[in-house]
Amino acid sequence: MALILVKYGTNHPAEKLKIRSARAEDKVVLVQNGVYWALESLQTPAKVYAIKDDFFARGYSQTDSKVSLITYGEFIDLLEGEKKFIG
Amino acid sequence: MKKLLFVAYQSPVGSIWVNETFRTAFGMYGEDLDPSVLLIDEASVALSKGTKPETIGLLPLSICHKYIKNYGTKVYTIKQHLEKFKVKELDENFKAEIIDEADLADFLHSFDYVIFM
């Protein structure tokens, strides 16, 4: 349904609202400091992804992430699947 | 027609984003687009009758009022955010519609693009 882009960390008021609004048929993508959300299990029915480069650049590895890590190419594939955008 | 929602979350005094959110929304009418504005968190303070950035030399919010009237741009805010920031008396010029935070997910999903500023 919608691609929800999250670029700030876990204390950001707008990002909290976006994540709370996500539905099962949405895709949430964590980018930049939004990847800090990937360190804990997110309370959302939506499928969540994080940009791998942004996650690794902040000193984490695959095992630290609770969500799927994706490339920018895979981000474009997700974007093609979702007409609506929230971010 | 695509439905657009421009969302401001930063304070109307101290940052330009409420003004820019309205300016962007008003710029959409040349195309077959239906823009609305949502003021959340600190940006909801813009709706208070007493909020006047011009009193400290900043760009006034009131420049938005005539365009809201002329274009009929819909302005929304969230009940719980008005309460959090103790916004008591609303400036009628915004003609803001108050929605409940519990209805926000449905509301956001009713637009094609939700653009946070």
Added chain:
Amino acid sequence: MKLGIQVMVPPYTYQDLDTAIKIAEAALEKGHEVTLFLFADSVICTNKNIKPLRIDRNIPQKLIELMKNNKFQVHICGICMDYRGITTEMIIEGSKPSGLPELANLLYTCDRFVNLMA
């Protein structure tokens, strides 16, 4: 598909231009068309006088390289340029001073839109 990307925050201070460039590169690689709309402080990145440290990336130069692909365009909010003292003589070749009518047209015609919020 036609993809619109909007950026609002300044280059170098924040990562948004870098993110936008990476998304654009990935989209172009898949044959998509990309328009980058620069709003507010992000317009600074089109100043051709930008001179980063040698170990740092050159964002205006990256945009010039990307514009060699005719499926990539850069539009700059004109009022945002005026507010920051950026004249048309100062901007990188190929980028276009525009404004909200162009953003409206982009939002109307694009198949997908990615916004990097402020």
